[in-house]
Amino acid sequence: MLNEQHLHDLYDACCRTNTLWKNFDIEGFKQFDIQTNVTGQFNRAITKHIRLGQLAEQFIFHHIESIDDYHLIAENIQVKENQRTLGELDAIVNAKNRLVHLEMVYKFYVYDPSQGATEISRWIGPNRKDSLTEKLTKLKNKQFPLLYHEATQKLIRALGIDVSALEQQVLFKAQLFKPYRQNISFEQLNPECLKGFYIQKEQLKAFDNHVFYIPKKYDWLLDPHDNVKWLTLTDFQNAVDIYLSEQQSPLFWVKSPEDKFQKGFLVWW
Template identity: 45%
Template sequence: MTKQQRYFIGFVNTPLLWLDNPINGLQQFSIAKTQIPFQEKIDKNIRLGKWVERLVSHQLQQDDSIKIIEENIIIYQEKRTIGELDCLLLKHNTPYHVEIVYKFYLYDPTVGTSEIDCWIGPNRKDSLTEKIDKLTTKQLPLLYKNETQSVLKQIGLNVNHILQRVHFKAQLFIPYHLNNHNFKLINPNCIVGYYYTFEEIKTLQNCKFFIPEKLNWLSEVDVQINWLTFSEFKPQLKLLLEQKRSPMVWIKDSKGHTQKCFVVWW
């Protein structure tokens, strides 16, 4: 199986972060699953977010009820870029503007006062709250800017007829030892593993470890890799933590069971 196909399968199997009940007015745009292989050649150096956009595009193209109108539409004010629309499409002849999001969040119960506030990025540099705010105050309102109207007119769309949605997927990680916690707003099926401190990960010294590259965060755990013993893994991990970088780690126990996790510097 190619790396591209691994990314695609991992992406397809990632659930939407929430389902029927909108969060802050944001409604999800669901896409039918497809197992048709992803074979598009993409520059391996592009960032994960751009990979996700291509994977979504591949999915959309397999759905007979959907017609993609335009993707990655850059909006200019004079010569200055003021934003980008991820995707304009027709579903059953109804026009949609869809913003595509794929995130990795860790649950820190010490942050904020609500369930949504507590989901933060592995390095504490971003959060679910910040992303929701950006979607509701910048990315979706971009559709109604005067500069966007001329673009819509060129492709024959009336802004008053366009429905706005997000396609927001996430892999979620909860603290080691957090059990039986009831998450009311997010889709619990998005929870794929735990995160550990350095002291906690030391309790798993009998396991094998691997630190995947960022694009491989999308993938399911690949068992056909060069697993490291804890003594081999420890110096690599310590170097990252000293740089205040929280890596994703794949773990395999003595029985061959695997898990994804993060090890945090904080």
């Protein structure tokens, strides 16, 4: 399991990750207003291996609990009808005396200019298995409407809350990666989410004399640092072959001879 310092570093990185948009609503979704700086240690017990998205949820739950004037009323509310699971509400939060149904998202997206005609449509998962458009559609058509199902309303009333008093908001955090050596413009999304680039294997020759590291999935949250075992370009190329053969795009850190760190995805496509 993760040691205490490692867990806190991940917690801090998650909370500091910027929201994907901030100054106006996207597709009708309003971002939840929460500070990015953290105070105190993360002290929730993580007793088993969970997915990165679930870990990010735990970090955000704890972060909400640590802020004055914010109260986490309920989390991971399972909605069932006749023994059939309909879905789950991420959280009900009292934020400065405003009741919020909150859905949380933490994503890694790469920019593919061939995907559609809009800024939103061009952000996809590094393995080409998901996209920002698909996630927004799921929120709009499934996750937000679940609040108004009769089975959900019974659960909310049991908390002493009138569903009509709830605002629906998202906390949508993301790290974005652009094509290598290409500039892109941001009109709707937050440029502060840009964390690196993506590249194909044949482009790696531009990184001669650099060293590389392939972080574990949890450490995708982190900025690159020097306290790792670096690989030469040749060793890195050999190490990534298994990922690429399985149509997986590994995230990597790279360090230049001048000790400049960068972060990127090596895409299989």
